[in-house]
Amino acid sequence: MTSCKARAALLALAGMILPTLSQAAADDVATLRAELDALKKEYTTRVDALEQRIATLESAPVGALAQSAPAEAPPAMAMPSQSGSAPGTAFNPAMSLILAGSYTDTSQDPDTWRIGGFIPSGGEVGPGARSFNLGESEITLAANVDPYFSAQMTAALTGDDEVEVEEAFFRTLALPEGFTAKGGRFFSGFGYLNEVHAHAWDFVDQPLAYQAFFGGQFKQDGLQVKWLAPTDLFIELGAETGNGDEFPGTQRNRNGLNGATLFAHVGGDIDDATSWRAGAAYLDQHAEDRAWDTIDEFGLPLTNSFTGKSQTWVVDGVLKWTPVGDPQRRQLKVQGEYMRRRESGDLTFDTAGSNLSDGYRSTQSGWYLQGVYQFLPRWRAGLRYDALDSGTPHIALVESGELPLSAFPTLLPADPDRISIMLDWNPSEFTRLRAQYDWDNARDEDDRDRVFRLQYIYGIGAHGAHKF
Amino acid sequence: MSHFIRSALALLIFAAALPANAAIKVLATTTDWGALATELGGDQVNVYVATSALQDVHRVEAKPSLVARARSADLVVASGAELEIGWLPVLIQESGNRHIQPGSPGYFEATSVIQLLEKPEHFDRSLGDIHPQGNPHVQLDPHNIARIAKALSERLAELDSAHAQYYQQRAKDFDTRWQAAIQRWEAKGASLKGTQVVVMHRDQTYLCQWLGLQQVAAIEPKPGMPPTAGYLGQLVQQLTKAPPRVILVNAYNDPKAATWLSDRVHAPVVVLPFSVGGTPEAKDLFGLFDDTLNKLLAVLK
Numbered sequence: 001m002t003s004c005k006a007r008a009a010l011l012a013l014a015g016m017i018l019p020t021l022s023q024a025a026a027d028d029v030a031t032l033r034a035e036l037d038a039l040k041k042e043y044t045t046r047v048d049a050l051e052q053r054i055a056t057l058e059s060a061p062v063g064a065l066a067q068s069a070p071a072e073a074p075p076a077m078a079m080p081s082q083s084g085s086a087p088g089t090a091f092n093p094a095m096s097l098i099l100a101g102s103y104t105d106t107s108q109d110p111d112t113w114r115i116g117g118f119i120p121s122g123g124e125v126g127p128g129a130r131s132f133n134l135g136e137s138e139i140t141l142a143a144n145v146d147p148y149f150s151a152q153m154t155a156a157l158t159g160d161d162e163v164e165v166e167e168a169f170f171r172t173l174a175l176p177e178g179f180t181a182k183g184g185r186f187f188s189g190f191g192y193l194n195e196v197h198a199h200a201w202d203f204v205d206q207p208l209a210y211q212a213f214f215g216g217q218f219k220q221d222g223l224q225v226k227w228l229a230p231t232d233l234f235i236e237l238g239a240e241t242g243n244g245d246e247f248p249g250t251q252r253n254r255n256g257l258n259g260a261t262l263f264a265h266v267g268g269d270i271d272d273a274t275s276w277r278a279g280a281a282y283l284d285q286h287a288e289d290r291a292w293d294t295i296d297e298f299g300l301p302l303t304n305s306f307t308g309k310s311q312t313w314v315v316d317g318v319l320k321w322t323p324v325g326d327p328q329r330r331q332l333k334v335q336g337e338y339m340r341r342r343e344s345g346d347l348t349f350d351t352a353g354s355n356l357s358d359g360y361r362s363t364q365s366g367w368y369l370q371g372v373y374q375f376l377p378r379w380r381a382g383l384r385y386d387a388l389d390s391g392t393p394h395i396a397l398v399e400s401g402e403l404p405l406s407a408f409p410t411l412l413p414a415d416p417d418r419i420s421i422m423l424d425w426n427p428s429e430f431t432r433l434r435a436q437y438d439w440d441n442a443r444d445e446d447d448r449d450r451v452f453r454l455q456y457i458y459g460i461g462a463h464g465a466h467k468f
Numbered sequence: 469m470s471h472f473i474r475s476a477l478a479l480l481i482f483a484a485a486l487p488a489n490a491a492i493k494v495l496a497t498t499t500d501w502g503a504l505a506t507e508l509g510g511d512q513v514n515v516y517v518a519t520s521a522l523q524d525v526h527r528v529e530a531k532p533s534l535v536a537r538a539r540s541a542d543l544v545v546a547s548g549a550e551l552e553i554g555w556l557p558v559l560i561q562e563s564g565n566r567h568i569q570p571g572s573p574g575y576f577e578a579t580s581v582i583q584l585l586e587k588p589e590h591f592d593r594s595l596g597d598i599h600p601q602g603n604p605h606v607q608l609d610p611h612n613i614a615r616i617a618k619a620l621s622e623r624l625a626e627l628d629s630a631h632a633q634y635y636q637q638r639a640k641d642f643d644t645r646w647q648a649a650i651q652r653w654e655a656k657g658a659s660l661k662g663t664q665v666v667v668m669h670r671d672q673t674y675l676c677q678w679l680g681l682q683q684v685a686a687i688e689p690k691p692g693m694p695p696t697a698g699y700l701g702q703l704v705q706q707l708t709k710a711p712p713r714v715i716l717v718n719a720y721n722d723p724k725a726a727t728w729l730s731d732r733v734h735a736p737v738v739v740l741p742f743s744v745g746g747t748p749e750a751k752d753l754f755g756l757f758d759d760t761l762n763k764l765l766a767v768l769k
Contacts, residue, residue, distance in 0.1 A: 147571070150561075171561070178539050178564040228539045228564045234532030236562075267532025272520065275531045325523035329722060377694040377722075428693055429554075429597055460593070463550065465557045468530050 093143035096461035098199040100135030101159075104128055107450040108443075115212045116414030116444030117390025118364065119306065120292045121247040123215020127205070127440070127451045134159035135455070136198060138166065142462075148174045154197065166197070166219070178228040188218045189226065189238045190263040190281030191337055192316040200466055202333070202372045203422050204436045204455050208386040209366035211442075212416075213312060213339045215247045218283070220261070234267035234277070248310040248341070249285035259285040263314075267468070276319045277468055283312040287343075291351060297406040303352055304408075306360060308345010314338070318468070328429075329377055336369040349397055349407065356403065358396035365389045372422070382422035388442075390414045414444035432457040492628050495534075495541035495568070497552050498525050499744040500607040501578060501620075503753050505545055507642050508621045512631050516541075518559075521745035522720045526551055526597075526692070530558035538563035541574070543627060545620065548577025549584060549604035573626055581619045582606045585673055596690025607743065608675035610650045610757055617642055649754055657761050663768060666707065666715045666735065668726060671742070675760065684712050687725050695725050707733040714738050714767055719746030736767045 104110075106127055113126035136159070142152035153168040169184035187195045193210060194217055206216055222242020229235035244258030245251035252258055261284075267277030291305040318335040320327070340363070347360035370384035392413045397403045405412070418441060424434035438451040491514040496502035502517035509515070516537050519525050525547070538544070538559040546552050560568055560575075567574040584602025591600050606612045621639035625632035661680035667673075669688045676683050685707060689699045707729070715737045717726045723737065730737045740760050741750035749759035 147569075173569050174566040175564065176566065180562075180564040226564065228535070228562070230540045232533070232536055234536040236535075265532070268536070269531065269533045275529075275533060277532045320529070322529075324722070325520060325720065326527050326722075327529055328524075328527050428593075430593060463553045463597075465554050466530070467558055467562070468532055468535075 091143070093141040094462035096140045096459060096464060098136075098138040098140075098197075099458045099460075100137070100199060100456065102128070102133050102135055102204060102453050102455040104130050104133060105452040106130060108447065113442065113449070114410065115208065115388065115442045116416050117410075117412060118212045118388065118414075118416075119290075119411070120294070121212070121215025122292065123211070123247060125206075125211040125215060126442075127438070127449070127453070136164075138197065138199060140462075144173065145170065148172065178230060180226045180228075182224040182226075183222070185219055185221045186224065188220045188240055188261055188263075188283075189224060190218070190261055190283065190316075191279065191314045191339075192277070192318050192335055193337065194218055195467065199432075199457050199459065200464075202370065202380075202382055203384055203420055204434065204453050207337070207368035207370070207384065208388055208416060208418055208442055209337060209339050209368055212364075212366055212388055213248070213341060219246050221245060222257075232268075234265070236265040238263045238265075244285060248287060248290070248312070248343070250287045250290045252286065252288045259283070273323050273325070274319065274321050275468070276317070278317040279315070281314040281316075283310075283314070285310040285312070287345070289348075289351075294408075294410050296350070297404065297409060302350045305348045305351050306343065306345060307348070308343060308360065310341060310343045312339060312341040320468075327374065328426075329374070331374040332371065333373075334369075334371045336367065338365070338367040340365040347395055347397065349403060356397055358400065358402070360393065360395055362393035363391045365391070370420075378426050380422075380424050380426070382420075382424075384418075384420040384422070386416075386418040386420070388414075388416045390416075416442045416444045418442060429463075430459045492542045492624065493540055494543045494545055495537050497544070497546045497556060498607070499746075500613075500753065500756070501545040501547070503744040503756075504613065504617060504620060505543075505624075507753065508617060508635060508638050509624055510634070510638055512628065512634060513624070521741065521743040521750070524720055526554065528552070528555045530555040530562065534559050535562045538568060539565050541565065541568055543574050543576060543623070544568045545576050545578065547579055547604050547606070549579040549601040550599045551579075551604035573623065576620060576623050578612075578616045578620075579604050579606055581615050582612050585677060586670065596688075597692030599691075603670060603673050605671035606674055607756075608672065608760070609678040610646065610653060611678070612674065613753060614643060614646055614650070617646070645754075649757065653757050653761055656765070660764060660768060663714065664710075664712045666703075666712045666726075666729070668717050668721045671718065672716050672740070675740075679764075684710065687715075687729065700725060700729065703729060704732045707735075711735055714764070716740055718742035738763050738767050740764075 104127055110127055110129060114120065136156040138154055138156050140152065140154045142150070144150045149170050150173055151170045154166040156164045156166045158164060165185060167186050169182050169186040172181045175181060189195055193206065210216060220240050220242040222240060224238060224240040226236060226238040240261040241257040242259060243251055249259050261281065263279060263281035265277055265279040267275070269275050287310055288307050289305045291303050293301060293303050296302055314337060316337040318333065321332040322330070324330050342363050344361045346357050348355060348357040350356070366388035368384060368386045370382060372380055372382035374380045390413055393411055395408060398405045418438055420436060420438045422434060422436045424432050426432050434455045436453045436455070440449040440451050443449070491512055492509060494505045494509065494513050494515045496505055496515055496517045498519055499517050499521045502515045505513055505515050518534050518537070519528050544560070546556055569575060579601070584604065584606070587602035588595065588598045588600065591598070617639060621635050625635045657679045663681050664684045665676065665681045666685045666687065667683050668686065670686055670691055675681070685703055687695050689695055711733050712735045715726050715730050715735050717723050717737055717739050719739055719741050723739065726737045740763055741747040741756055744750055744752060744756050747759050750756040
């Protein structure tokens, strides 16, 4: 509509309304006054009636309340809460904020930290900077949208003043036959630790396998469908797809589904005190010009890249033993995961310079096993062992003699490992203070990096609920 | 991979072919609600209880076995008021079962028909792990059980209208027996009125209110916080001046702190069942109250 037409239309509208208003005004004042009086009267009678009811209720014995309170309108809900809520705030989502931070002491320069033999993921890996560090502050908002969907978002504010959307997804509430669908951005459902938020980890950091294979946690920007079998044995099957833009894949300028994840979990109880869950997963990803900064045989910086298929298998298992039925009094939790990845495609050497490209194939694996023991109501101790095997990659540029193997110093075969011990103190459900010591040989060099960290985790707001 | 998909398909078909069970599958979060559902539903319900009486229901984990039970449940009977907040929402969410989502007929909270005590005026966790809606441990006042029974029976009739009359009949029968039992218990427990007791956690509040017991101290300094040595020292000082008649401990509690205190303030410890199954005598809801009163009267005579 042009502005001229709009003005004409407005004028016409005003012309229709205004006369009616002025005409009605005089009569209306009188009617309104009468209505108000009527309302006032009605409310006075209602308030009187209510006061009388309250008086009867208060004087009645407790048992009599039951008969007068209808089951469908519980008294706790029908009566306005004492604190009351301002209009429009009753539907606020559940909110929680997690604050974390650490003090780090490393024997080697953290800037030189890398995982020997593995192509860097570009993720947030390694022990982090020395001295005091502000960790991620996680804000989570969650609520049901309507009877059909719920929604949840977790944003992480990093110590470097960045905001990161960790998860932001909807989830179905009303699909039949044990199906649940989830869409948006979410931590992929494979493995055991992948879905667990940082504040609920049993150690300060992720196992090396997660750091090497997924650069931390694998997030999916896409869709997930899960199905739970109607059996007493827990059997869960899930499938996911997305835009493929997460290490080891890359975003491809391509329509449709990019990458697929399939996973299955099985679980149950061995006896009253012992529960378990085990799982297997397969991730099929594709990388296109997945570049990483590295060095050549002379130590000069350059960028290499990979294009091809990336297939990962993950096997996970967890066992919890809770002898007195209260996990906060005594519990032993043992968990382990094994990952194996095959990548095949083309490797490009020095994309900005000589730009040589030829075939590449690798099979790499890694695993960890950890145990955490809650030995006293506030105290837990943990031990973790990490190991990786980079295998020997087939680099056609090297095999054809075009380049020496030393041109890829970061891809030389390596078997990094690490031992970590942990002690944490939990004065309440909402506070965790932790100390961790690592003998870290991720670099696979002669000297182990000795890493000591102190960490705090505080949770405020809504009471958290965690998966098994 | 194709093998994986084939097994998944086989499972699906197997699941669809399972015969429909006529009985209502009830998933109760505590043994008390399990016992109540059995009283009211008789052979028309199939009850699975998620916890044992020796567990702290606030600190249960969302075990895979429980998620699997939630998947096929027709009705979840929970305490509510955030007692199960650490695990029940996860069970319901992971179950993929639309019939038990909060707000649907398949989700029942016992506390929804009870006027809760100790509703905090200030929500501040420096006061401990408080429950904003009030104290959710409502089962130890038999009048509460009567109220919950009425509402739960109505819910069963709503879910399974074909047997509505059956549930009404059972509810009526239960109520008659229950009201008679309440009279018996109240007569028996009249002598307990005014007895000074030390409790473990504030989960005996409803029992104390019903019997007129006077809570003079709690071993947990604040709800959900285990006692520290310093706090216990203070308690000894306070209680030596005015010794309580008895220290009440629930079957699921770690009795260590209570026993330690008992030796110092010369008050006996009584281990109460707290929930159905907490003691061998507390076989059902009637046994729960019989045994609770017997245990109290045995030391206070």
